[in-house]
Amino acid sequence: MKLSYFYVAADVPDGIIPESSVVIDVLRATTTIAWALENGADSVQVFADVDELKNQAKTFDSKEKILVGERGGKKLDGFDLGNSPLGVSSESVKGKRVFMSTTNGTRSLHRVRESKSLYTMALPNRKAIAERLKSDNPKEVWIVGSGWEGSYSLEDSLAAGALASLLMDQLESVQIVNDELMASIALWKNWENDVEGCLRIASHGQRLAGIGNHDDDFACCASLDNLSVIPKQIEMGVLRSN
């Protein structure tokens, strides 16, 4: 199994359709996706554009949907919840389509939308995704970070390194294809005993802390291997536990 990691959507090679892709947005989109599906949401649909989200959401009955999104730490107008993984409780999301506004994560999902298998991963469901990859056994997996406005992010790379490290421990056939993933494995080795510390020094972590107390979000996003949910793309931009 050949593993590559691309820091952001723009780094993903053109003109090749990957067999298997894993999109990561630790702070906080893919953590929130994991928790929403774990808590019984029917599915999560991601949008970079708020108006497009609102238009799509109109086609759903109000009992069958919930709108999730924020800007600058504040819930978006007309939305039900902010972007915190703590918000998507069972009471809020059970049986519903979650319409989620998330710029960076959507860009990366869109970039590898044609993958035969497309999963989203965060730290809580790292092991679950690793197990699924072992079972799928694709020849090649592209791991794609989301970053922040096109720039590298520490926390997504940490999670990419965490996934690769686990697969390397468990599968002899794993090959690390690019420098980006080698660097991310070193990042994981350096921080694996203080995952939350890494999230907090990351520039996006500092940005979150700067707009209010996000202690519970940090703890939630830094939790490792505590969810068994496997979010998989079932149609363009829509993820379901699978």
Place this chain on the structure above:
Amino acid sequence: MKLSYFYVAADVPDGIIPESSVVIDVLRATTTIAWALENGADSVQVFADVDELKNQAKTFDSKEKILVGERGGKKLDGFDLGNSPLGVSSESVKGKRVFMSTTNGTRSLHRVRESKSLYTMALPNRKAIAERLKSDNPKEVWIVGSGWEGSYSLEDSLAAGALASLLMDQLESVQIVNDELMASIALWKNWENDVEGCLRIASHGQRLAGIGNHDDDFACCASLDNLSVIPKQIEMGVLRSN
């Protein structure tokens, strides 16, 4: 002293002129620049374009110049030496202008050419550059990797982390500004006891090994703090020991 690291030239922000910049191309341009100047070259001028190099070199008397460049492991036609740091011996370069063909390094040097102070660094002169930065004491330093054809490189990031780690150990005022440099510090911590091993697993290291035996080049490029030379830009694209 605020330190930022940009993986490749394209990541460097537009429209700002940095006070101080350090350009890194471990395999092998900035290692060869360091050795050429250490061995008494008058100066090194870098070129991305071979024809431009040849045109510029014409203005120099044959005794005052030496042409350095290779493609695919072979010396370029009409050139005196390949790109190895082992080639730029005192006998070859003393008192001469070294005209060096190097695509990736030139791009990064060009990107920060307006810096008030612009240095090139490799692992052998890491400590020398750190000492100079401490003495210059700029408010902000941009470290710029060269990568490979626009992509991230492990070995340049390792060296960026090595420089930042040393400065952090010695200066209380150091602030690590971006995620790229935080990740590179973790990379350095992971590999500092096997620098050559890191260079060899890097994709550019593998590329070098694939075109012939480069054992001596690896050993030379992986040497740490054994040169006191400080290559500084004296005019656009021209470096002199300073």
